[in-house]
Amino acid sequence: SAASDVYKRQFLWLCSMTDVISQKGLLPAGLSDVLYPNAEIQAKTIEKLLDVFSSYGYIRVKPPLVEFEDSLLLDGPGSLLKDSTFRIMDPLSQKMMAVRSDMTAQISRISSTRMSHLARPLRLSYSGDVLRVKGDSFNMDRQKTQVGAELIGIQSEGIDAEIILLCVKSLVSIDVSSITIDLNLPFLRDYLLKEIPVSSRDEINEAIDRKDQNLIKKLKIKNSDLILDFMKAAGDYNHSIKILSRLKLDNFAAEARDYLLNVGKFIKENDSVVNISIDPLENRGFKYHTGLSFTLFSQNHKGEIAKGGRYQTISKETATGFTIYTEKLYNTSNDLIERNLVYIPFLNIRIAEKIIKKGYKVIFGKKSNNDIELDAREMGCKYIWNNETIEKIKD
Numbered sequence: 001s002a003a004s005d006v007y008k009r010q011f012l013w014l015c016s017m018t019d020v021i022s023q024k025g026l027l028p029a030g031l032s033d034v035l036y037p038n039a040e041i042q043a044k045t046i047e048k049l050l051d052v053f054s055s056y057g058y059i060r061v062k063p064p065l066v067e068f069e070d071s072l073l074l075d076g077p078g079s080l081l082k083d084s085t086f087r088i089m090d091p092l093s094q095k096m097m098a099v100r101s102d103m104t105a106q107i108s109r110i111s112s113t114r115m116s117h118l119a120r121p122l123r124l125s126y127s128g129d130v131l132r133v134k135g136d137s138f139n140m141d142r143q144k145t146q147v148g149a150e151l152i153g154i155q156s157e158g159i160d161a162e163i164i165l166l167c168v169k170s171l172v173s174i175d176v177s178s179i180t181i182d183l184n185l186p187f188l189r190d191y192l193l194k195e196i197p198v199s200s201r202d203e204i205n206e207a208i209d210r211k212d213q214n215l216i217k218k219l220k221i222k223n224s225d226l227i228l229d230f231m232k233a234a235g236d237y238n239h240s241i242k243i244l245s246r247l248k249l250d251n252f253a254a255e256a257r258d259y260l261l262n263v264g265k266f267i268k269e270n271d272s273v274v275n276i277s278i279d280p281l282e283n284r285g286f287k288y289h290t291g292l293s294f295t296l297f298s299q300n301h302k303g304e305i306a307k308g309g310r311y312q313t314i315s316k317e318t319a320t321g322f323t324i325y326t327e328k329l330y331n332t333s334n335d336l337i338e339r340n341l342v343y344i345p346f347l348n349i350r351i352a353e354k355i356i357k358k359g360y361k362v363i364f365g366k367k368s369n370n371d372i373e374l375d376a377r378e379m380g381c382k383y384i385w386n387n388e389t390i391e392k393i394k395d
Helices: 002-024 038-055 076-080 104-112 157-173 186-192 198-209 213-219 224-233 237-246 251-270 349-357 372-378
Strands: 066-068 086-089 096-099 122-131 143-152 179-184 275-278 293-298 306-312 318-325 341-344 361-364 383-386 389-392
Touching (some): 038 157, 076 306, 104 122, 104 143, 143 157, 157 179, 157 293, 157 306, 157 318, 179 251, 186 251, 198 213, 198 224, 213 224, 224 237, 237 251, 237 275, 251 275, 341 372, 349 361
Parallel strands (some): 179 275, 341 361, 341 383
Antiparallel strands (some): 066 096, 086 096, 122 143, 143 318, 179 293, 293 306, 383 389
């Protein structure tokens, strides 16, 4: 019939409109909208972390999202980030620009230029989004939020211990528990393999990554005994220090070993609760690091939750810092977004301010809705302003 044809056409039109709207909501792979409650949790989490940094004397900086390619990628940490960085043409200067893929490169630039006149050690903190060409095997997101701190200008066991302990304290402030610090010397592997032909290193590196001691024994390479000793030393703190302390090493390796042990000792003296593990030859994920490095884990979260270590800035200053992976900590502190919402049936800013001063949040109601309690529930409110008092909505 004519009527059914009309309904059919309307139905098909609605379907096509739904498809159009759905297509407009699509985002590129690795990018996503962060919605409530994650958006609010993330924002409050970041502020708590930055407050901890500030209380220990770390001053906040905020670099731009985009910089000229030749300043962001050519020196210091940025030189190893080219493959992960998006590039765009600046229509004003006609020069190539790069979207930051890691904020450490920008901290390196800032400390070496605009803040080069300030006394050392220079303590800086930061937060911001970064964009990468592709995600990694553990996290396919290409846009990430970095929060971290950097200590620039001095190298010592105490300085490295300070930055690690700061990272621990900041995580504890957002209720991360059962933290383990894994200490590493990523440069030590290259030192032990320096006389091995480059063509043979891939197999050896893979064996070290897999902790395959049998293969290292079979290969019979130079320094194989030392490599095996360092591999055997990997484990919890007490196990590692016993093995590492007994090793007979040349000057360079001995200094590196002693440095690591002293950093561990500083940490233990200042925090007897945190767990420490040691894996001297671990170097995965430490692209631009030149000294002691570390990774933080928690029993309550999958994978690493923070990473850091020592590196050189573009002015060849020594620096050490860390980055916290906030996307893994969304659900750590749900109390951060406790919504003690009070429903006010009418618009009155003075009343709202009085309620807010008592520690609540407010929502104004709809004038047209006579069912105040129903409207309050739909708005997610726990309380109603009624007869000059705050009343709890019955469950």
